[in-house]
């Protein structure tokens with residue numbers, strides 16, 4: 001299945017779009033280790049998107065919502081199982097406070113047993129106004145939080161990370177970079193690998209000949225139609241060779 005259309009970009013080309021003030025997307029990330037993602041969010045495209053007012057990303061330290069004097073937010077699991085479990089109360093206090101302030105489209109929990117994150121999911125989430133991402137940690141969180149407060153559980157792949165922070169950073173990056181204006185060339189988000197279930201064609205820059213390694217002649221020809229044709233053929237060839245699974249059912 002190809003990614004659903006990037007509705008943003010269709011709006012962006014619509015003359016009526018210019019009469020609308022594009023709303024700024026808000027992402028609230030709840031974590032016990034905010035410093036893991038703090039720096040990442042301020043750099044490059046994510047940092048610039050926030051400074052341009054295209055989105056707001058707020059980090060919340062779950063320990064600020066701890067009910068215990070030692071600021072711990074985990075405890076031993078009932079049943080005598082191994083590992084520690086994040087308690088209900090700090091998470092509930094943090095999420096409920098946010099939910100009282102504005103409407104949220106999703107309260108996401110990062111967990112290896114969640115739905116696999118993908119480009120279509122990133123496209124959908126980038127259309128949301130406000131989302132919360134709760135980073136999982138330890139052996140898990142008290143399941144009652146997942147039953148009562150979480151609306152979407154997401155994994156970034158079939159491997160286990162020590163915490164959900166990297167997953168939250170991955171999701172924020174994939175979501176924010178496709179907000180119109182986040183990357184300079186509006187077209188380039190549409191020509192990403194995976195937006196059409198094809199891997200992107202190779203790209204080259206100067207010099208045209210480096211140690212005898214030559215850039216394909218067609219790219220130097222200035223012949224737009226032939227270049228487009230080459231690009232599609234290269235995309236298809238690389239997809240067939242490297243990711244034949246993407247071509248199944250098309």
Ligand code: 6GU
Pocket residue numbers: 109110111112136154155156157158159160161162163164167
């Ligand atoms: Cl979202 N969390 C953790 N802890 N591990 C993961 C993951 C998430 N996605 C893949 N592995």
